[in-house]
Amino acid sequence: MSTTTTPDLFTPITPGDLTLPNRIVMAPLTRNRAAMPGNVPQAMNVTYYAQRASAGLIIAEATQVSPEGIGYPATPGIHSDEQVRGWQQITGAVHAKGGLMFLQLWYCGRISHPDLLPDQQQPVSASAIKPAGEAVTFEGMKPYVEPRALRTEEIPGVVAQYRHAAARAKEAGFDGVEIHAANGYLLDQFLRDGSNRRDDEYGGSLENRSRLLLEVLAAVLESWPAARVGVRISPENSFNDMHDSDPQATFNYVANALSGKGLGYLHVVEGDMMKGEGVLDYRQIREQFDGYYMANNGYDKARAQAAIAANATDMVSFGKPFIANPDLVERYRQDAPLNTPDPETFYGGDEKGYIDYPALD
Ligand code: PHB
Numbered sequence: 001m002s003t004t005t006t007p008d009l010f011t012p013i014t015p016g017d018l019t020l021p022n023r024i025v026m027a028p029l030t031r032n033r034a035a036m037p038g039n040v041p042q043a044m045n046v047t048y049y050a051q052r053a054s055a056g057l058i059i060a061e062a063t064q065v066s067p068e069g070i071g072y073p074a075t076p077g078i079h080s081d082e083q084v085r086g087w088q089q090i091t092g093a094v095h096a097k098g099g100l101m102f103l104q105l106w107y108c109g110r111i112s113h114p115d116l117l118p119d120q121q122q123p124v125s126a127s128a129i130k131p132a133g134e135a136v137t138f139e140g141m142k143p144y145v146e147p148r149a150l151r152t153e154e155i156p157g158v159v160a161q162y163r164h165a166a167a168r169a170k171e172a173g174f175d176g177v178e179i180h181a182a183n184g185y186l187l188d189q190f191l192r193d194g195s196n197r198r199d200d201e202y203g204g205s206l207e208n209r210s211r212l213l214l215e216v217l218a219a220v221l222e223s224w225p226a227a228r229v230g231v232r233i234s235p236e237n238s239f240n241d242m243h244d245s246d247p248q249a250t251f252n253y254v255a256n257a258l259s260g261k262g263l264g265y266l267h268v269v270e271g272d273m274m275k276g277e278g279v280l281d282y283r284q285i286r287e288q289f290d291g292y293y294m295a296n297n298g299y300d301k302a303r304a305q306a307a308i309a310a311n312a313t314d315m316v317s318f319g320k321p322f323i324a325n326p327d328l329v330e331r332y333r334q335d336a337p338l339n340t341p342d343p344e345t346f347y348g349g350d351e352k353g354y355i356d357y358p359a360l361d
Contacts, residue, residue, distance in 0.1 A: 008305055009332060013056070013314060015264040015292050016227020018100060018175060020056035020315070023308065024329050027296055027317035028059045028104040028178065028232075032348040034076040034086075039064070041076050041086030046093050047355045051326035053099030059178050059230075059267075059317065060090075062106035062185075065165035067118050071108025071185070072136050074348060078103060078165045084172045091173030102176040102230065103169045105162055105220070109186030110147035110195070111240050113137050123147040124154075126189045126196040126203065131241035136347075152200045155212065158186075163219035176228030179216060181254075182269050184240025187213050191233075191254060194243030206253040214257060226262035230294070234269035235285065236278040248280050255288035267294040267317065283312060301332045327359040336360055 007013070013020050035042040052058060064070045064077045077083045087103070094101045110125035113135035117123065125147035134141040150158065162179075169177050181187035189195040190212045196203050202211050213231070220229055235244075235251035244250050255266060266289045271278030276298065286293045295304075295313035304316040321328050324341035331338055345353020 006309055007314075008308055009301070009316065013292065016225065016262065018227065018264070020100065021098075022056040022329055023315040024056050024304075024332060025294060025315050025317035026052050026055040026058040026322045026328075027319040028061050028180070029319055029323060030061050030072065030075060030347065031354065032072060032074040033350075033354060034074050036074055038080065038082055039070070039075060039077045040080070040082045041090055043089075044351050044355055045076070045086070046089045047351075049090050049101065050093035050097055050099075051355060051359070052322055052328075053094045053097035054327060054329045055099065055322065056315065056329070057175075058094060058099055058101040060087075060101060060103045060174070062104045062180055063165075064106050064108070066107070066161040068121065068124075069107035069161065069186070070116050071106075071112035071123075073116065073138055075106075078105070078168050078172065079161075084168050087169075087172035087174070091175075095173070100175045102178050102228075103172070103174045104178045104180050104232070105165050105169070106180045107158065107161070107186040109189050110144065111135070111184055113142055114145065115139065115142065124150045125186065126150070126198055129195055129197070131184070131195075133241055149198065152202070155202065155215075158212075159215045159219050162216045163222060166220040167223040170223055176230065176264060177220060177224060178230040178232055178267060179213070179220060180232055181213050182232040182234035182267075183237055183273070184234075184242040187216065188234065188242060191250065192242055192244035192247075193250075194241075194245075206250060207257075209250070210254055210257050213254070217258070217261075221261070227264045229263055230265040230267050231258055231263065232267040232269065234273075235282075236271065236280050237269050237273050238275065239273045248284065251280070251285050252288045255285045259288065259290040263291050265292040265294045265315065267296060270295055270297045273297065286313070301335075324357050325359075326357055330360060334360070 130146040324339040
């Protein structure tokens with residue numbers, strides 16, 4: 001930190017060649033409002049993101065890298081021409097309002113269902129371990145099925161899907177990409193030993209469990225400068241039936257392995273999305289990583305300011321507050337009252353609960 005004054009949420013920050021005007025980041029938020037068929041970004045999505053362009057950075061909702069990567073109805077993709085054209089409308093509108101926007105690259109793996117996949121395929125994962133819980137399908141909730149363990153020789157094909165998607169994100173006009181290695185989706189299924197029992201070079205040791213993430217990162221770096229790439233992890237989030245026998249060691253290792261590359265940031269879902277605050281020492285994870293740290297999960301303004309003042313984080317991403325407050329940055333600046341998010345309209349539906357939350361006058 002080159003400045004002598006203590007930074008706060010409103011202090012610009014410069015990962016690489018980008019200057020974020022503030023440290024209030026819009027977290028990636030699944031809203032299931034892409035146009036069907038085709039999972040294509042559409043007009044109401046343009047309005048929604050443009051309304052939130054004053055965020056220091058917008059991280060777009062999780063977006064499947066390929067038809068095989070999907071796990072929910074009406075989530076957008078970044079693999080077809082139509083999807084790229086849809087995203088171009090969004091990035092253009094955000095840029096016109098002075099905003100910055102990254103795309104989150106997503107492959108759901110076992111958190112999917114044959115009903116959602118091409119040719120009713122069986123979902124894939126690190127190992128054939130069925131998660132507890134139910135998939136969201138077009139016909140309502142259905143129990144997860146046992147996934148098929150990816151064969152070693154299939155893995156380069158998965159990496160190639162990320163390579164292609166990263167290049168398409170550039171065509172779509174994004175300022176960067178975030179690799180989704182959190183919350184129990186495919187890359188996380190490899191990282192944590194509750195879902196990875198492989199005995200090839202992608203399982204067992206921490207080096208092996210991190211291999212797929214690092215191969216995906218290398219493929220993404222073929223089309224993006226490192227400073228335009230972030231990675232998201234969720235060390236102790238039990239969401240999607242995830243578990244690791246030693247999350248502190250696992251994610252200290254992962255954070256260290258992501259260092260030395262000049263990445264834009266490490267985005268960390270702290271604690272547990274289901275249970276709240278966790279028990280890990282996130283400062284260790286932060287210290288293992290040599291770039292900026294972005295904290296997430298349940299922060300409000302006061303907690304975020306305290307975390308930045310204590311040098312526990314560099315930036316904070318906000319989810320639900322951004323759903324309900326398109327002008328969250330201005331409201332935080334003024335200490336203005338916040339709109340209340342309506343969970344009934346989080347996932348799917350129309351413009352209600354999506355683009356009708358009011359800004360301040
Ligand atoms: C969700 O659809 O609930 C969801 C998607 C991506 C995440 C977390 C939750 O990373």
